[in-house]
Amino acid sequence: MSDMANARILVVDDDQVIQQLLKVNLELEGYEVEVASDGEEALLSYGAFQPNLVLLDIMMPKLDGWEVSRRLKEGPGGGSVPIVLLSARAQDSDVRRGSEIGVAAYVTKPFDPIALLELVADLLAHRGYRGATPRLT
Numbered sequence: 329m330s331d332m333a334n335a336r337i338l339v340v341d342d343d344q345v346i347q348q349l350l351k352v353n354l355e356l357e358g359y360e361v362e363v364a365s366d367g368e369e370a371l372l373s374y375g376a377f378q379p380n381l382v383l384l385d386i387m388m389p390k391l392d393g394w395e396v397s398r399r400l401k402e403g404p405g406g407g408s409v410p411i412v413l414l415s416a417r418a419q420d421s422d423v424r425r426g427s428e429i430g431v432a433a434y435v436t437k438p439f440d441p442i443a444l445l446e447l448v449a450d451l452l453a454h455r456g457y458r459g460a461t462p463r464l465t
Contacts, residue, residue: 335452336360338379340370340396341414342388346437350383353441354448367391374400379409381432381452383444386415386422397429410451414439 337359339350344365351361362377364370368390374382382400386393397411410432415422418436426434432451435444 334358334360335380336362336377337448338362338364338370338373338377338382338384340364340367340373340382340388340393341385342366343385346385346414349441350444353445357445357449359448367393367396370396371399374403381448382409382411383448384411384413386413386417394425394429397426397431401430412444412447412451 337354339347339354339361340363341347341350342365347363347365351363354361362373362379364373366389370382370384371391384393384396388396391399393413393415397413400409400411401407407430411430412433412435413426413431414435414437416437423434433447435447
């Protein structure tokens with residue numbers, strides 16, 4: 329995809345304030361955004377929406393972000409779609425776990441929306457990203 333402004337982003341968070349913050353900011357950048365409120369909804373939306381990138385909260389009802397990440401990575405084409413974990417959990421063990429799962433980045437809440445937008449643009453520009461898991465705090 330040459331024009332990343334048309335990229336599709338799936339935002340998964342059970343906090344409606346964070347959902348709206350991310351949706352508005354991403355749409356202002358020209359991205360198409362779909363929102364899911366829990367892990368089960370995320371998996372359904374992923375298949376229907378076919379996003380280019382997923383912003384995924386860890387602590388959610390029904391299925392947590394760890395399980396959603398694992399299922400997306402194991403699913404068809406899942407390994408090529410960058411997943412950015414968003415979490416209030418800032419422990420090094422959580423960042424390591426994200427890296428082991430193969431997420432593209434781990435962002436600690438509260439986050440800087442501008443820095444997150446820059447990270448999203450960078451990941452979309454470098455879809456084959458396989459380096460160390462960036463940590464945005």
